[in-house]
Amino acid sequence: MTSQDTKISSDEFRRVCGHYVTGVGVVTAMVENSPIGFSINSFTSVSLDPLLVSFYAAHTSSTWAQMKHSEFFAVNILSESQHELISVFSKKGIDRFAGLDWEHSPVTGSPLLSNTSGWIDCRISQVQDIGDHHLIVGEVLGLHAVSDIAPLAYYRGKFVSLAS
Numbered sequence: 001m002t003s004q005d006t007k008i009s010s011d012e013f014r015r016v017c018g019h020y021v022t023g024v025g026v027v028t029a030m031v032e033n034s035p036i037g038f039s040i041n042s043f044t045s046v047s048l049d050p051l052l053v054s055f056y057a058a059h060t061s062s063t064w065a066q067m068k069h070s071e072f073f074a075v076n077i078l079s080e081s082q083h084e085l086i087s088v089f090s091k092k093g094i095d096r097f098a099g100l101d102w103e104h105s106p107v108t109g110s111p112l113l114s115n116t117s118g119w120i121d122c123r124i125s126q127v128q129d130i131g132d133h134h135l136i137v138g139e140v141l142g143l144h145a146v147s148d149i150a151p152l153a154y155y156r157g158k159f160v161s162l163a164s
C-alpha cells in the first residue's frame with residue numbers, strides 16, 4: 001500500500017498536520033550583495049554532534065532557487081509582535097526588506113532581522129530532494145536567543161501568542 005492508495009487529500013493532510021504546533025521563521029541569505037528571504041515553519045534542530053539544523057523548501061520556491069547559490073543562510077525566529085512579517089516574506093513581487101531593520105550577521109554576513117526572539121547562522125551542508133520539497137541541512141556556525149522576547153507560534157493556520 002502506498003500513500004496514493006489511501007486517497008487522503010492534500011487539504012486533509014494540511015488540516016491534520018496543522019494540529020502540530022510550530023514556530024515560524026524567516027530564512028535569509030545574501031545573494032549578489034542583496035538580502036533575500038522567505039517564511040518557513042519547517043525548521044527543525046537535527047544533530048548535536050555536529051551541530052545541524054534543517055528546513056524544507058518547496059520545489060516551486062523562487063527564493064530558494066536564488067538562495068541555493070549562497071554558502072550560508074540564517075534562520076530568524078520570529079517574535080510574537082512580528083506576525084505581519086510572515087506575509088511580507090511569503091508575498092511575491094515585492095521588496096521584502098523595504099523599510100525593515102536588519103543587519104549582517106557578525107559570523108557569516110547573512111541578514112539578521114531586528115527584534116526577533118533569536119537567530120541561527122549556518123553554512124549549507126546538504127541539500128536533498130524529498131517529495132516535492134528540498135531538504136536543506138545547515139551546519140550551525142553561530143546563534144543567539146533573546147529570552148525576554150516571546151516567540152510566535154503557528155497552529156491550525158493561525159498565529160498564536162505563547163506569552164500567557
Ligand SMILES: Cc1cc2nc3c(=O)[nH]c(=O)nc-3n(C[C@H](O)[C@H](O)[C@H](O)COP(=O)(O)O)c2cc1C
Nearest residue numbers: 038039040041042056057058061062063064089090
Ligand atoms: C506560516 C507559513 C509557513 C511556511 N513555511 C514554508 C516552508 O517551510 N517551506 C517553504 O518552502 N515555504 C513555506 N511557506 C511558503 C513560503 O513562504 C512562500 O510560498 C514563498 O516564500 C513564496 O515565495 P518564493 O517563490 O519567493 O519562495 C510558508 C508560508 C507561511 C505563511
